[in-house]
Amino acid sequence: KQEVTQIPAALSVPEGENLVLNCSFTDSAIYNLQWFRQDPGKGLTSLLLIQSSQREQTSGRLNASLDKSSGRSTLYIAASQPGDSATYLCAVSLGYGGSQGNLIFGKGTKLSVKP
Amino acid sequence: ETGVTQSPTHLIKTRGQQVTLRCSSQSGHNTVSWYQQALGQGPQFIFQYYREEENGRGNFPPRFSGLQFPNYSSELNVNALELDDSALYLCASRPPSGAKDTQYFGPGTRLTVL
Numbered sequence: 001k002q003e004v005t006q007i008p009a010a011l012s013v014p015e016g017e018n019l020v021l022n023c024s025f026t027d028s029a030i031y032n033l034q035w036f037r038q039d040p041g042k043g044l045t046s047l048l049l050i051q052s053s054q055r056e057q058t059s060g061r062l063n064a065s066l067d068k069s070s071g072r073s074t075l076y077i078a079a080s081q082p083g084d085s086a087t088y089l090c091a092v093s094l095g096y097g098g099s100q101g102n103l104i105f106g107k108g109t110k111l112s113v114k115p
Numbered sequence: 116e117t118g119v120t121q122s123p124t125h126l127i128k129t130r131g132q133q134v135t136l137r138c139s140s141q142s143g144h145n146t147v148s149w150y151q152q153a154l155g156q157g158p159q160f161i162f163q164y165y166r167e168e169e170n171g172r173g174n175f176p177p178r179f180s181g182l183q184f185p186n187y188s189s190e191l192n193v194n195a196l197e198l199d200d201s202a203l204y205l206c207a208s209r210p211p212s213g214a215k216d217t218q219y220f221g222p223g224t225r226l227t228v229l
Contacts, residue, residue: 004157034217036220041203041223041225042222042223043119043205043220043221043222043223044158044205044207044220045220046217046218046219046220049216049217089157089158091157091158102148102160102163102171102173103148103150103158103160103207103218104160105157105158105159106157107155107156107157108157
């Protein structure tokens with residue numbers, strides 16, 4: 001059974017710091033891995049999607065890496081801003097069976113960036 | 116291009132009642148998935164519909180059921196509501212390109228069961 005774990009559960013940093021969020025998964029037979037952002041009580045916004053054949057993806061100040069063999073992904077946020085404050089969720093997509101493409105999520109990392 | 120929309124935004128029900136939640140998928144998307152997100156947890160997959168047929172289901176009891184319509188909009192029905200059903204219910208749609216593409220999430224419906 002695929003399980004996704006995110007560390008830390010919460011993180012508070014001063015504005016301007018670079019930071020790393022961690023995600024691990026137990027079954028390497030994934031189709032892809034995604035990072036999402038969720039603001040309080042809201043839906044999910046996709047930040048980055050990494051296909052299983054890729055090693056990393058970048059968008060602006062965000063960079064996500066994937067090491068399928070070790071079951072790990074990191075989300076790097078450069079020069080953090082107060083507007084980055086949100087919960088960040090990691091999700092893997094199964095590559096087999098009737099649930100192909102559906103997402104298994106971690107519990108998220110709640111990020112607070114203080115001005 | 117219109118994104119994924121859900122209705123209602125909030126809903127309060129009492130234990131034992133039935134509820135229907137609605138989702139309009141993004142234009143051109145033929146696959147819809149539903150997720151349940153309890154407070155402080157990550158979303159959990161309920162089921163998926165493709166071309167009006169359920170083609171994947173998570174670990175949820177049969178009192179959770181759904182429909183997809185020819186225009187690809189979808190409903191989630193929950194019978195015999197329990198207190199633990201209180202959660203944010205998220206709908207997500209995906210284009211015909213399939214599992215390799217991202218899912219686009221709606222804003223969710225907040226269900227409170229008293």
